[in-house]
Amino acid sequence: MAIRSGRGHTRPLRVPTRPKRGRTVTASLPLGPVLRHVGTTTATVWVQTSAPGRVRVVADGGVTAVADTFTVHGHHFAVCEVTGLEPGSATPYEVFLGEERVWPEPGSAFPPSTLRTLDPDAPTRLLYGSCRTPTGDTPEGVVRYGPDLLRATARRLAAEPVEGNLVMLLIGDQVYADEVQEPMRAFLRGRRGEDGDGPEDEVVHFDEYAELYRQAWSDPQVRWLLSTVPALMVFDDHDIRDDWNTSAAWRRTMDDRPWWRTRITSGLGAYWVYQHLGNLSPAERDKDPLWAQVRAARVDAGDEVDAFALRAYEEPESYRWSHRHDIGGVRVLMLDTRCGRALGEGDPSDGSRSILGASGHAWLDEHLTGGPDHVVVASTVPVLLPPAVHHLESWNEAVCAGAWGGWLRGPAERLRQALDLEHWGAFRYSFERLADTVGRVARGERGPAPASVLLLSGDVHFSYTAPARHRGVGEGGSRILQLVSSPLCNRLPSNFRRMARLSASAPVHLAGRIMTWLARVPSSPLRWRLSSGLYFGNTIGEVSFAGRTAQARWYHVVQGGPDALPEVHSTVDV
Structure with missing residues (x-):
């Protein structure tokens, strides 16, 4: 199988690795990855994690970005800035929390997630x-x-x-x-109980x-x-x-x-x-x-x-x-x-x-x-x-x-x-x-x-x-x-x-x-x-x-x- 990059070329589809048999998965992504701001050679990946730690985004070709999580009201997030990408490319990537791969999820029916950079001439x-x-x-x-x-x-x-x-x-x-x-x-209802401190149907x-x-x-x-x-x-x-x-x-x-x-x-x-x-x-x-x-x-x-x-x-x-x-x-x-x-x-x-x-x-x-x-x-x-x-x-x-x-x-x-x-x-x-x-x-x-x-x-x-x-x-x-x-x-x-x-x-x-x-x-x-x-x-x-x-x-x-x-x-x- 192959996917197309932004320039129309094909690149091999990388088959995700699975956790080793018998290994307990403790890390997860409640949300994300979300691909946000992109440039010609950079891509921003936002994630919410289940625990504090170090997040790695690993793209095909060995490009890696690392970021430590930050915490807001007990919830953990990270913003990874991937650099060194080719202009106009679509590069498959994976996300790791510590040593645990947390994206893509096993058995996903979708194609690999990709980092899509901009091509000024496209x-x-x-x-x-x-x-x-x-x-x-x-x-x-x-x-x-x-x-x-x-x-x-x-x-x-x-x-x-x-x-x-x-x-x-x-x-x-x-x-x-x-x-x-x-x-x-x-x-x-479960969070507030009977004595809520706000409208029952609003956050x-x-x-x-x-x-x-x-x-x-x-x-x-x-x-x-x-x-x-x-x-x-x-x-x-x-x-x-x-x-x-x-x-x-x-x-x-x-x-x-x-x-x-x-x-x-x-x-x-x-x-x-x-x-x-x-x-x-x-x-x-x-x-x-x-x-x-x-x-x-x-x-x-x-x-x-x-x-x-x-x-x-x-x-x-x-x-x-x-x-x-x-x-x-x-x-x-x-x-x-x-x-x-x-x-x-x-x-x-x-x-x-x-x-x-x-x-x-x-x-x-x-x-x-x-x-x-x-x-x-x-x-x-x-x-x-x-x-x-x-x-x-x-x-x-x-x-x-x-x-x-x-x-x-x-x-x-x-x-x-x-x-x-x-x-x-x-x-x-x-x-x-x-x-x-x-x-x-x-x-x-x-x-x-x-x-x-x-x-x-x-x-x-x-x-x-x-x-x-x-x-x-x-x-x-x-x-x-x-x-x-x-x-x-x-x-x-x-x-x-x-x-x-x-x-x-x-x-x-x-x-x-x-x-x-x-x-x-x-x-x-x-x-x-x-x-x-x-x-x-x-x-x-x-x-x-x-x-x-x-x-x-x-x-x-x-x-x-x-x-x-x-x-x-x-x-x-x-």
């Missing part, structure tokens, strides 16, 4: 999606939530050769901390987050996918709590709950450990102040992680969660649209209310430039919603700020929270600033104009395409396109689908325009429309780039059981 494919509730594709899970597209993608990639650069963007709601399934509820403590991640990422198919396809991640609200940082009023309400301080500390700390740490390049990780503290901790770094997380919540400007990656000719900007929000309650145009915060906008201005063949802005919440919803959110923000008098501010705030009016349209300053920057990039005013500026998003639990035009961008400028793929596994109930379809209708669009005009909301420099209807099934999006051309696809599972392969639902030339 075509690039980006998989992306959000909003996943783990069900294992059980019959009852499929009926309620639909088929799991991460599991289906694992089956697809295990059955077909992978050429060029392939990277997966997980853009929000990797876990649902506030809408847990029965296995997690059972864990909470609060770091230990509970650790179990939440274990249940989300330990499915064998998902685990193999994460071990062999480089993944970049960013949080959305459910990673912490629904509607996280919707407004200053929402935040005040949460701050008054006795368990919230523990919850936000645990959630952000767990996110840094499980998701964000692997987004960083070796150089970025070495500059991270918390990474230095964690590595220096003598026994357990729980206190250091908690202090960091609480400060990141109370002082959003103290840490940057957004990150940039250049993959071949594609620049990917992963945006923090949650933790860094500025939640002022004054004039919506003065910047005191912002979806990125001052430092987030400064970072985006620095990196959203021309030069690459394509620029991808990954925002968990869509920048371009169905126009009627965008108008509703802009109107609501204006009324919450007093555009129709102080007596309507309270009802408008209640409406904002009830209808989740908290996307880019509800942050006019941020929307206009991003729209202006995108327009200047598309006109070639910030470096050579890329072929496209793509806005990749999830969150809304339906998928669509929205081509856009910016005033002043002629036919020779970059193409601007919003691509949404959501959910991976959390299908909307039928009543919510009806509401979403209504929101995209022409009469509601007209009503929204009238409402924003009456609230004196300035017109947008961007004009967009939905090029097709809303699709409500579970999907994973894929964008393929070759030079200055690109094509977007959406995969879904039409029929069949838990072993069904995904099929292409729709295709758009970019």
Whole structure:
């Protein structure tokens, strides 16, 4: 048997060795390995281990990386940086804890896990999606939530050769901390007993987050996918709590709950450990102040992680969660649209209310430039919603700020929270600033104009395409396109689908325009429309780039059981 490397060559399949007969296996990986940040010659492997010790990643050809574990609240982790790999290669690897081989697991039906490095000259494919509730594709899970597209993608990639650069963007709601399934509820009941210190159906403590991640990422198919396809991640609200940082009023309400301080500390700390740490390049990780503290901790770094997380919540400007990656000719900007929000309650145009915060906008201005063949802005919440919803959110923000008098501010705030009016349209300053920057990039005013500026998003639990035009961008400028793929596994109930379809209708669009005009909301420099209807099934999006051309696809599972392969639902030339 043979597998293909990223350059199209074949290399022998290395048969994993098995533990010697009669030997007791004491070490294990509760989670991982997860392949995270990759470069042309480097690959980051993240693991969670059952005990402290030394982790070795051993790749074919004798390349080895070694790292000691670090401990956070009694849980053990390691980050191994494998160096000396060939550009554009796919190298099988094994993981050892001490002298014990802990990956791959004996009897795995999947191909060997591989370290996939980047080739600057190769075509690039980006998989992306959000909003996943783990069900294992059980019959009852499929009926309620639909088929799991991460599991289906694992089956697809295990059955077909992978050429060029392939990277997966997980853009929000990797876990649902506030809408847990029965296995997690059972864990909470067993941990807390009858006198719980938080909501019975929500996680609060770091230990509970650790179990939440274990249940989300330990499915064998998902685990193999994460071990062999480089993944970049960013949080959305459910990673912490629904509607996280919707407004200053929402935040005040949460701050008054006795368990919230523990919850936000645990959630952000767990996110840094499980998701964000692997987004960083070796150089970025070495500059991270918390990474230095964690590595220096003598026994357990729980206190250091908690202090960091609480400060990141109370002082959003103290840490940057957004990150940039250049993959071949594609620049990917992963945006923090949650933790860094500025939640002022004054004039919506003065910047005191912002979806990125001052430092987030400064970072985006620095990196959203021309030069690459394509620029991808990954925002968990869509920048371009169905126009009627965008108008509703802009109107609501204006009324919450007093555009129709102080007596309507309270009802408008209640409406904002009830209808989740908290996307880019509800942050006019941020929307206009991003729209202006995108327009200047598309006109070639910030470096050579890329072929496209793509806005990749999830969150809304339906998928669509929205081509856009910016005033002043002629036919020779970059193409601007919003691509949404959501959910991976959390299908909307039928009543919510009806509401979403209504929101995209022409009469509601007209009503929204009238409402924003009456609230004196300035017109947008961007004009967009939905090029097709809303699709409500579970999907994973894929964008393929070759030079200055690109094509977007959406995969879904039409029929069949838990072993069904995904099929292409729709295709758009970019």
